[in-house]
Structure formats: structure tokens, C-alpha cells
Amino acid sequence: MSLDLPAGRAGGHRRRRGAVRVRRSFLSRLDIHAAPYLFVSPYFVLFALFGLFPLVFTAWVSLHDWQLAGDKDWVGLANYGELLADEKFWNATYNTVGIFFLATVPQLLLALLLANALNKRLRFRLALRLSVLAPIVTSVVAVGVIFSQLYARDYGLINWVLGLFGMDDPIHWQNAKWSSWIAISTMVDWRWTGYNAIIYLAAMQTISRDIYEAAALDGASSRRQFWQITVPLLKPTIIFTVIVSTIGGFTLYAEPVIFGGGSVSGGTTGQFQTVAMFIVKEAFRDFEYGYAAAAAWVLFLLILIAALINYAITRGLGRSSR
């Protein structure tokens, strides 16, 4: 803090109050040095309580054969060994990654194009921008229920429409991997595309018009402007959305659970069981807490790895086109 005060006045002030200075200095030092930490502490206290403790405790549990309301025996890393050999876990991982790609790639591309369109001069621009954001305020459960009805085998709207085009055998969407993945991906996309589009739009508006004008003067088409100016300058934002989508995609739970009629098994043969569902099934249906805790930690590592890979890929965006 440097206030531009006349030196003499400040000095006199200090001299007059010299007597109380010693006693005050400890408190004021505490005020200056400790107060900021105190002010930010609520977040860290809450994080320690609800973030760090569960993380550490889960790690501790994962080293036991920990039955809910049952025996708890130390088994070391045995849960992890068993997990890595468990084909159901890998099936869940495969489903999670598959649904992630099927949902996220079109979602982010669509969001980018949508944001670009909304960034243009349009009639009813505000109304359009708001409507894009609308799905985010609907509850996941409502989305899941409505989409599950759309995709219902017997009375579903989508099978009815397909029937109009001559498809006689109704598709049982839950029955195969491909069909269930598509159904779940559309739920995810419906809800999150607008959210990402708004984030892109906000970032696009920070890009200076001058750059576009200069490019236009040089004869760059709007398409070229999009890919060579907008996208490279959006890179930090794209990295952010990719990482957030990765975390969301890898912890996907509510949509597939509702799609499966409330079961965490994800279809009769685990066609759409995600890792999050696998964890809940182990912990709260089979009561194997230790095993579920190990799976939760492996999921954490998987997300970390996937986020790093995605970060590396998106960081290279626009570089190749140089």
C-alpha cells in the first residue's frame, strides 16, 4: 500500500502515537498477515472436509475388504489387482469412453458452430442466445425421463417416426451397445451443447474486430476466418470446455441410470453401464465398499489421464494448419 502522503505529516502522526505502537503492532501484523488467510479459509476448510477427507478416506477404504455393515479386513492392493482383471470394470470403462466420444465430439463442434452463428448480427439475437441456454436449467432427471420415453420400445416417439419410414421392427434401444450409446449421447448433448456454446460465445466477443477486418481486407473468406482466427484464439476456452467435458463424461451417471429404468447395472448385459454406475453398484448393491473405493480411485486416475491427453490434443489445435 503506497499512499502519496506528505512525508512530514505521516511521520508526525507516527511519533505522537508511539506509545501504543508496540502493543498494536502484533495485532496489526496479525491483521495484515493472517486476515487474508482467514478470509479465504472457508473454501479450504470446506474442501478439506468434503473434498480432501473423502479422497484420503476412500484410499484407506480401498485397501480393505470392506463390507458395508460387515467385516473390514486389510488386504493391501488386492482390490486394485482384482479390479484390473475384472472384465466388468473394463466393460464399464469401454462404455464410458465410448459414450464420452459419441457425446463430446459432436457436442463441442456443434457448440462452436452455434456460438459462431450467434456471434453474427441476427434478428432476435438475445432471444436466440437465451434459448440456447435453456436446456441447462432443466433437471437431469427430467431430461432422462423424457428421453427415455422418446426412446421407449413400445410406445416411443422415435420408434413411431422410424415406423413411418417403413421400419417395422421397433428398436429396443436399451438392448444393444450402439443404440443405447446413441440414446444416452443425445441426452448429454441436448443438455450441454448450449452451455458450451455460450462459453465459446463469451470468448469470441473478446476477440478484437480489427483482426477480422484485417483478414477480410486480405481477402480471407469467413470460413477461413473462423478456422484460422476464431478457433486458434479460442484455444484456452476450448481446452477449458474439453477438460470440463472430460470430467463430466467420465463421471456420467444420472442419464444412463434413468435410461436403464433406475438400475445401476446399465442394461441386461451391462451395455451402457458407466464406471460411476459400476462404483455405485459395487458399493450400494453388492455392499463391497473396499472394491468400490478402489474403482473410484482408478476412475480418478483415468480422468486425470484422459484430461491430460485431451489437453495435449487441444493444445495442438490450429498449430497444424499454420
Add this chain to the structure above:
Amino acid sequence: MSKSTHRGTLLAAASMATFLTVTACGSSEAPSTNAQSGTSQGASAPAEPVTITLQTFGGGKNFGYSEAVKEWNAKNPNIQIKYDNVAENFENDYLPQVLQWLEAGSGAGDIIGIDEMAMGLMAARPQYFADLAQYGLDSRKSEFPEWKWNTGVNADGKLFALGTDVGGLAMCYRKDLFEKAGLPTDREEVGKLWPDWASFIKTGQQFKAKLPKVGFIDGPVTVFNAILTQEAGKNGGLSYFDKENKLVVDTNPAVKSAFDTVQQISEGGLSAKLEAWSDPWNAAQKTGGFAAMACPSWMRGVISGNSGEENSGKWDVATIPGGSGNWGGSWLAVPSQSKHPKEAAEVLSYLTSKEGQLFAYKEAGGTPSTLAGQQDPAVADSVDKYFSDAPAGKIFAASTQSIAPIFFGEKHSQVRAAVEKVINGADQGAIKWGEAWAKFVAEGQMAGN
């Protein structure tokens, strides 16, 4: 089970498939005589008034204890019951919650309801439950069928739970669909169509020939469970585990026999390929998507709740192929964390008495497990209005008279969930029937070991 609670709540429909709201789901039952008003069980009055929390599960009217509780509370100012239905869904919500409370040492009620499928699990955890014999409840042994009593005895040989209701099996069917298919609709004659499962399949084929687009039965799982309970009775009461808690999925002839019959039904195209407890299953009951369903006593509440008032009188109840069987039913236990185990045991004794069970039958339709309760005219002479005035009491009581005991292993519910998935998968085509038995055994072993 009231219409609004069952169908209205999107959330409930969503987060759970009402998986086994096993006991007492209400039906519009009209017993011909009134249950006699209760007498308290000689509650010795403690100095301070005590509140006993009673935790149950189930949709609609769940255990049907509102009237019984009102009666008790009026007569026992010193012991007040707080009746709390924790969750609609047993397997997905209630059981995990209760286990966490037991482990944490607090949160569980003074009395908790337990469905049959978790009795093995609870019996293997004697440390969490009070010994009811300590409070004199072992004197009630003669009132119950032996198997119902024995299931309430845990791994330490202590009495920890007393029975509330029993399943009793019949076949619920849609009269309107039977008529369209040119089959008889009178319940006596319908019962005569299928003395055994082979003739049941034959009837199904006749039905299918007339109405190829309608399922004869809902799906494979309800029939599978019905046959399994019947066959288990013939095989020493074993289903997935033997009495040493060893998994016998692959060797128990009862399991294989139930599986084979279901395979025949499914391959014959008689199934509507619906997963029990799913939303499409609920909807098909209303729209007439299938014609018949294996029907434990409490299932009537599920059907009437799902089908709605507009279908009242379209359903009826006939005897089940094979004559009898037992699917479902619950118990009450006192967790050892209860601060008032003595008073809780008194209340538990009242609720499981003939008197308490008659209150519950009147309210929610679960057949009493006490022998005296089953023979009481309030049960035996009752008719079910919704099911075309079927003499429900007579039908279900007859089926419970010859009930065979069934033993539940510790991991019964997990194994059951795993193998039912395979049966549904095979029925819907995700698994070939030719490979289904091997998969059935493998999944069962994975879940049970």
C-alpha cells in the same frame, strides 16, 4: 397403492424401478367383517414416555400400519409409535440406507422392516440386532409357520426378527384379453386350464394364435420367481444357496427347472419382453400389453396401482399352475442401537400379532403370516373389488397353507439381481438362449462368491 403416488412422481419412477416394493402394497380390499379392535399387549408403563420409531419401505400403503399405529398410540400414552416409511424401493434405496445406519451406529429406527431377500444378509450380521427372546418373544413360536419363524433366527441362533406377511401365489389375468382370444374368463375355469406349467404354455400358444401382438405374460422374471419358489419347495427349500451358505446356482435342480420353463415360454414367443418393475412394465399393465402375470398376494396392490381405476374389474385372479408357492413377505427386527429395545420389542410383538396383521391386511393387502391371522374371517372371507370381486382371501390363503419353506443365503439379493439380468437379456435377445444358462451360472457365481 394409491394412483397418485405410484404413477405421478416422475422422480420416483426415474431414480428407481420400484424394484421389489415387496410387501404390503395396498389394494382396494373390502374385508367382509371388521377386524376386531385391538387390545394392547399389556404394555408395562415406563416412567418417561418413550417414542418408538418404526421404519418401513414400499410404495403406496407399504406395510399398512397407519391404523394399527393409531390404535396403539391411543391405548399406550407411555409408548408412542412414530411410523416412518423410509423409501419406496427396498433394494435400491432402503437397504443401502439401513445398512449405513447400522454400520454408523445411529439413524436406524427402533423397529425396522426387512424384505425376504435381505433376510440372509441380516441374519449373517447378528451384532446389529437385539435378541428378541430376551424380551419374551420366543413364546410366540407356535403362532407362525415353522419356516417363517426360522428365517428370523440369525447366525448366532438368536431370534432377531418376526414375520409380518407372506407371499402366497396366484395368477392374475386380464379377462378382456382372455375373452378376445376365445379363452374362458371365469376364474374357476381359467384355473382349470393350467394345472401345471406345460398346460400353461399350451394355453399361451392358443392365446398367441388369436392375438399375436399381445404378450401372454409380462416377461420372464415374474414367472421365473414363481416357479423357483415352487421348485425350491420340492428341493429342500433351497434356491441359490444351501444351508451352509454355499452357492448352488449350478447344481440346484430347482433353479435349472425354473430356468428351463422360462426359456420355453420365452422361445415360444409368449413373453411381452418387459422387465419387471420398469416403466414400460407399469404402462403395459394399464394398456393391456400382456394378459397374465404370476401374482403374489401383495402384487395385487402393484397391479391396481399401475392399471388405475379405469381398468377396475378387468383383472381377475385364478390359481397358479402347480397350485401354490410363496414369493415375498417381510419381517420386523429391533436394531441393537435402539435405546428402548424392551419397548420396541413390545411394539414389534403387537404389530406381528394376529391383530396387527389383520390391520395391515385390511389396509394394504399383505396376507398375514400367523396361522390364526390367515384363518380369520376378516382375511379368509375377503373379496378383492378391483379384481372382479375375486375371493382373494380364499385363493391366497389356500396357496399359503401348503407353502414350502425357502432358505435365503447371505448374498441372495445380489445373486438374484445378477441372474434376473441374464434372463431378461435372453428374453430380449441381448443373449442367445443357447448361451444363457452358462452365462446365468457365471453371473450368479460372480455375484455370490
